[in-house]
Amino acid sequence: MLQHDDDISIDFDDDEPFTSPEDDLPAGFSAFHQRFPAIVSEHFREPEPETPNATTTADDADLQRRINDFLETLIRPRR
Amino acid sequence: MTQTPPSPPVPLIDTSGFATIYLTLPAGSFLEEWGEAKQRLHSVTGAVHQEPELLYILGQASMAARLQLKDFRGLIKRVYPNAGSRTIVANTVFSTPYVINRAPAPTGSETGSLFRFMTHMRVRRTVYVNDPVLAESFIVDELRNLTAGDGAAVAIDAGIGWADFVLSGAMQVGQFDRFLNWLVAFNDLRIPFDVGGAGYVFKRTLTLIGYPWKSEKDQAAPIISGFKHPSKALIFIRAKRGRLAEVKHALETNFDPVDVGFVDGKLDVVAVCSNPQPSFLQQHQDFFLRAKEHSIERMETHLMFDSKNSDALAPRYPASSDCHCDRLAELIDRFVEGGALHVLPIGTATAIKNIGFLSSSNARDSASCCDARPAIVAIWKSLNRLVKRISGQQARSQEFGIPEDLSLLLARNIRKNIERIDLWLLSADRVLRQRTVGSFEEFLGQSDRSLSYGGGVQKGLLVSDCLMNDFYAKMKGSRVEFRFASVYDSVDHIMSIVRTGIVRIPVTKAFHVPGSLPDLWHEVGCYEFFRVLPPSRFKQPVSAAWYRDLADYFGDLIALVHGFDLDFHRFATALVHGWHEWKTRDESQVAPQSRESADSKEWHFALLLNRLIVALEFYMEVEQPQLTTDRGKVHASAFLYMQDLATSYLGNRVAKHHKLRSVRALRNLRSGRADLELLRRQISQQDIERAHERATRPVSTVTLSAQPAPLMRFEKSTDLNATFRDLYLAIEESRNPVSLKARSAFAPMAALARSAAIEYYRRMAKKP
Numbered sequence: 001m002l003q004h005d006d007d008i009s010i011d012f013d014d015d016e017p018f019t020s021p022e023d024d025l026p027a028g029f030s031a032f033h034q035r036f037p038a039i040v041s042e043h044f045r046e047p048e049p050e051t052p053n054a055t056t057t058a059d060d061a062d063l064q065r066r067i068n069d070f071l072e073t074l075i076r077p078r079r
Numbered sequence: 080m081t082q083t084p085p086s087p088p089v090p091l092i093d094t095s096g097f098a099t100i101y102l103t104l105p106a107g108s109f110l111e112e113w114g115e116a117k118q119r120l121h122s123v124t125g126a127v128h129q130e131p132e133l134l135y136i137l138g139q140a141s142m143a144a145r146l147q148l149k150d151f152r153g154l155i156k157r158v159y160p161n162a163g164s165r166t167i168v169a170n171t172v173f174s175t176p177y178v179i180n181r182a183p184a185p186t187g188s189e190t191g192s193l194f195r196f197m198t199h200m201r202v203r204r205t206v207y208v209n210d211p212v213l214a215e216s217f218i219v220d221e222l223r224n225l226t227a228g229d230g231a232a233v234a235i236d237a238g239i240g241w242a243d244f245v246l247s248g249a250m251q252v253g254q255f256d257r258f259l260n261w262l263v264a265f266n267d268l269r270i271p272f273d274v275g276g277a278g279y280v281f282k283r284t285l286t287l288i289g290y291p292w293k294s295e296k297d298q299a300a301p302i303i304s305g306f307k308h309p310s311k312a313l314i315f316i317r318a319k320r321g322r323l324a325e326v327k328h329a330l331e332t333n334f335d336p337v338d339v340g341f342v343d344g345k346l347d348v349v350a351v352c353s354n355p356q357p358s359f360l361q362q363h364q365d366f367f368l369r370a371k372e373h374s375i376e377r378m379e380t381h382l383m384f385d386s387k388n389s390d391a392l393a394p395r396y397p398a399s400s401d402c403h404c405d406r407l408a409e410l411i412d413r414f415v416e417g418g419a420l421h422v423l424p425i426g427t428a429t430a431i432k433n434i435g436f437l438s439s440s441n442a443r444d445s446a447s448c449c450d451a452r453p454a455i456v457a458i459w460k461s462l463n464r465l466v467k468r469i470s471g472q473q474a475r476s477q478e479f480g481i482p483e484d485l486s487l488l489l490a491r492n493i494r495k496n497i498e499r500i501d502l503w504l505l506s507a508d509r510v511l512r513q514r515t516v517g518s519f520e521e522f523l524g525q526s527d528r529s530l531s532y533g534g535g536v537q538k539g540l541l542v543s544d545c546l547m548n549d550f551y552a553k554m555k556g557s558r559v560e561f562r563f564a565s566v567y568d569s570v571d572h573i574m575s576i577v578r579t580g581i582v583r584i585p586v587t588k589a590f591h592v593p594g595s596l597p598d599l600w601h602e603v604g605c606y607e608f609f610r611v612l613p614p615s616r617f618k619q620p621v622s623a624a625w626y627r628d629l630a631d632y633f634g635d636l637i638a639l640v641h642g643f644d645l646d647f648h649r650f651a652t653a654l655v656h657g658w659h660e661w662k663t664r665d666e667s668q669v670a671p672q673s674r675e676s677a678d679s680k681e682w683h684f685a686l687l688l689n690r691l692i693v694a695l696e697f698y699m700e701v702e703q704p705q706l707t708t709d710r711g712k713v714h715a716s717a718f719l720y721m722q723d724l725a726t727s728y729l730g731n732r733v734a735k736h737h738k739l740r741s742v743r744a745l746r747n748l749r750s751g752r753a754d755l756e757l758l759r760r761q762i763s764q765q766d767i768e769r770a771h772e773r774a775t776r777p778v779s780t781v782t783l784s785a786q787p788a789p790l791m792r793f794e795k796s797t798d799l800n801a802t803f804r805d806l807y808l809a810i811e812e813s814r815n816p817v818s819l820k821a822r823s824a825f826a827p828m829a830a831l832a833r834s835a836a837i838e839y840y841r842r843m844a845k846k847p
Contacts, residue, residue, distance in 0.1 A: 060709070067706050067713060070699070071720040074647050075727070 083271045086213060087220035091787035092830040094823075095127050095149045096175040097236060097247070099197065101287070102160065103168040104141040106378055107371030112165050113292060116144045119161065124153030134195055135298065135364065136289035137380045143197070143289060145247075149825055151590045167377075170517045172199065173536060173590075174236035174245040175829040177219050178787045181232060191290070191299035194360075195249050196258065198265060198286040199242035201519065204449045205401040206275040208844040211837035212792040217270035218280055222246065225264055230254045237833045239590075240535025241447055241518040242285075252301045259310075259384050262286060278401075283446045283519050288382065290360070297368065300360035311383040312352040312359060322374035323347060329373035333366045346377075355382075402845050404448035408439035411459055419463070422470045427500055431462065434507050441511055444520060449843065450537050451514035453544045454564035458507045461562075461579040465503065469496045499578065506581045510564045513540060536589045538836040540565050543584065543592060543599060545839045550603050550800050554641045556765075563603070572661045573598035578609050592832055593807035593824075596800070597638055597653040604637030605630045611761070617754045625751065633758050635694045640766055642804065644774040647698045649808060651691055651721070655728045656811070658687045659819060663732040681734040684725070685743035691721040692744060697759050701767055710752075714745050730817065779805040783813055783822050788830035793838045806831055 104112050113133055120131040127147040134143040148154060151173060160166040206214050219235055226233035226248065233248040246265075250258055268280045292298050314334075318326040327339045330350045338351045352359065363380060370378055415435040420428040438455050442448050475481070476489040517535035547563035568583040573595060575582040582602045588595045608630045614621045617629065635654070643650040662680060695717045699707050707713055718741050726733050737743075748755070779802050793799065806827060813822035 060712075063706070063709060064712055064716070067716045068720075070703055070706055071695075071716055074651075074695070074698075075720055075724040076648065 083273055087216045089212060089216055089789045089792075090219045091178040091789050092237065092826050092833060093176045093178050093787050094785060094826045095147050096151060096173060096239075096825070096829065097245075098146050098148055098151060098154050099172045099174070099245075099247075100144045100146075100159065101136070101140040101170050101172070102142045102144070102164075102166045103139060103377075104165060105167055106367070106373075106375040107369065108165040109135070109141055109368060110295070112142060114295065115164055116142065116159065119157065119159045119164075120144055120146060120154075123148070123157050125150030126153065133292050134289040135292045135300075136287050137360075137363070137382070138287045139379055140287055141367075142292075143287070149823060152587050155586055155589070170535070172197075172242060172245060172517060173239040174242070175239065175833070176234050176236045179219075179223055179233075179235055181227070191301045191361075192252055193249055194252060194255065194258075194288065194290045194301045194303070196246075196286055196288050197248075198244075198246040198262075198284055199238065200244040200246070200265065200281045200285075201241065201283040201446055202243040202280055203278065203282045203401055204840050204844050206270070206280055207837050207840040208276065209274060209841075210792075211841045212790050212834065214270060214275050215790060215833075215837055217274055218244070218268070221268050221270060221280075225261060225268070228254075228257070231257070237829070239538050239832075240516070241537055244281075252303055255303045255306070262384065285519060297364070300358075300364045302357045303355075303360060304357045306355040306357060306359055310355060312355045312363075313381045313383055314348075314350040314352070314363075315346045315379045315381075316348040316350065316375055317345065317377040318347045319374040319376055325374040329366070329375075333362060402445070402449050404442045404445075404452055407448075407452060407455060408442040411435050411439050411442070411455075414459065414463065419466050419470075422466060422473055423497065423500065427497060427504075430504050431500070434504060434511070437508070437511050441515060444515075444518070446519040447515060447537075449840070450541045451511070452843065453541065453548060453561040454510050454514060456561035457544065457548075457564040457580045458503070458510055460560075461581070462500065462503055462507075465496055465500055465578065469493055472496070502576055503579050503581075506566065506576055506579065509566050509568075510581060513537070513566055536567065538832065539589050539592060540567070541839060542832055542835045543582075543595065545835075545842075546592070546596070546800055546803065547582065547599050547603050549798070550600055550641065551607070553798065553800065554603065554607065554637060554766075562606070565599075572657065573602060575602040575605060578606075580606055591828065592835075593803050593810060593828060596803050596807050597642060597650075598657065600638040600642040600800075601631075601634035604634035607637065608633040608758075612757070617757060618751075621754070625747065625754070628747070629751075629754055629758060631690065632693045632755065633761070635690055636697055636758060636762060639694055639698065640762055640770050642800065645698065645701065645767070645770045646774065647695065648724075649811075650694065651724055652728060652811065653807075654687065654691060654694075655725045656819075658683070658725075659729055659732065663729070677734045681737045681740070682743065684733060685737070685740050687725060688718065688721050688740070688744035689746060689748075691725070692717045692748065693755060695721060696748070696755075697762075700759065710749070714748055715741075718744050728819075773801070776801075778808075781806045781809040781827060783809055783824050783827060785823065786826065788826035790830055790837075791834040793834065795842065797838075799835050799838065803831065803835070 100116075102112065102116075116131065116133055122129050123131075123146060125148045127149060132145040134145070135141075136143050144159070146154060154171075160169050202218065206218075222233075222235050222244070226235075226246070230251040231248060231254050232250075233246055236245040236247065237243070238245045248258075262284075265284050265286075266279060266281060269275070269278075270280055290298075290301050314330070316326055316330075323341060326348050330337055330339050330348070334350065334352045336353055338353065340349050340351075341347060342349050356362070366373070367378060367380075412435065415432050420431055423431070438459065441451050442455060472489050472493050476486055476493070481489075513535075514537055516537075518537075543565040544561070544563055547565070548559050548561055551562055552559040563580045563582060565582045565584050567586045567589050570583045570585050573582065573584050573588070582599065584595055584598075612629070612633070614626055617626070621629075635650075638653075639645060639647065639650045643653070662675070662683060692714065696707070696710075696713060699713065722740075722744075791802070793802070806824070809827075810821045810824050813824075814820065
């Protein structure tokens, strides 16, 4: 899988899926580390905070505990 | 039949490297520039010695400044030559020495008893086709044996730029005759046939001769008794306008005997010193330092040796071409002349044809073509896609009876794609330039114009290109294609130009491939996102900002699954560390008025948490789907734990808590759920199983000691992304939790980068 064949290096043919021609993409750059948002106003429009459930059952508490236990393992190195 | 000699030991790469800056100076400015270089290159960060070694050089250069460095970044930040320099042309050659156990360098008790030489060598790529580490071991061993002996100290460096090897020698003047024999022998060097194939090892060699310069005034030059018949010296001169007679007179006064002739072309005068005396270098120095008084603008001196030696007359190349880069040039020609560009404005098509010429000439330059091939193919593939897209959009827009709004949308998108080709033109030029700086044809012909750094770092670019191509193939489960081209650039973090496969890397990462790896994986993921997930596949309407966010989320998932093999902690730490490098690491060096505001930093910190939470939610769905039934709970807890992870890592670098941090970090997770699920569906169950399987494999044994590191041998199927990742993780684990500084890993990084470069030569080489 990771071998470079002799002839692949000079093949311009493209396997790109052709979607609808009206689809197009933003110009510019992408980055692993964040860019400043392209449309700042949209990002600064704060969403409504989500309201938590009014009542908490025993099952809820158990699920919450299991979620937390799992997350606890992730913030420490695995290997 | 001859037997293969026993294999030499695998060579070790040392714990510091060399940067050699070659300068061509206008006549009469040597002493001034010597003072400038001495001052400018004093106490460079990362330098082993406070003072650079400064050399007076014959040939195309006038001066060389050499620095031994434990970290090349200090030199890049220092910027020399700078605007105040008198230099006409400058090239920097970076190299990392192999450990060669020899007697200490001759120091010479008398001034002028030593001379220096630097030989740059380019290896025929098919030498590496069988076993690259064994071939490299034989080459190092042959060079070591050839240059062994008293009165000479020759370092053998692995070149990082165009040259594959750089020999740096200091010799006593009595050894000059021996040195002349080496110049012929370098070109005749061979390794066993079953290791390196038929023919000579080196395709090109380029040598510069000089001597150390330590004085603010004249320096005693070496007395070379080895200048014996039929050696000659050739001096090429460009005279001041209308001053040929003065130059001729000066030459005849200073050199005896000398034949002076006038020539056409860029030079005016050629002088042949047919019987150079032992004091020739002193004569030359006196003449060069006062060249301005002799009405000389430029001067270049070469030594001419016996051409009757039978070794020198032997052919250097095998009869047939040892690569297939010529075919690439033909393909580019067919593409640009085949009518595909008719859909573009004439100006754009013309500019593309010019890039076509640059690409073809690069592919036809047998001294440097192979290393550039992946990048050249990648940029032309990406252009082909853009041109095809425009062609499709134009065909659609000309269909009978399409609605007006669609017609306008198509016209706008065609325009956007043409603008994208404009960006491609600018970037493609830089991609090509960075692959030819300091190459044989260009060496000291023009300055390195790579903007962010002076010098050739072609091997770093090649390895980055190939790692991204391999990673894409791993992600897709397909064979390797050349889709990505890296450029070192004046950016503060790695980013890519949408839809081109061109990835811009900060120049500080030029010598630190492992540190770029998570970002390179992310860019490969973004590339695939833009390729297969156009806006029409998401819940409508999709804003430009949200579409870009989706690309980043997708890049993260790809890095987590195919790069980190679903090790979430390491993925998350890499993301947080990247944020630290970008946002907080160099703040002490930024002027207070230029620092980012606390509000902006806090906003970006919330966005970092947002990215971590999206990746975490995906990870939980994969590993513990039963815990994801209540999204509200998952999000609330994920926020707290990711904040804990990031703040534990960053310490007091995080801004004071903001009341809206959780709202910002959890934004769009509910409203964009359908879109996020579409991203997750791109990761198949097979991808997950493969990642789990890879995670069980043993980690490469990487030790970060301060000792020299050996070259690494790979199988043809070795996943070099995993090898670089293991080194990256070893470096990360050495970080001090408070200062976040990692242990120096110069030798392991240099050894891995060299091993990877020669392994890629093997994988790309034409089979005999």
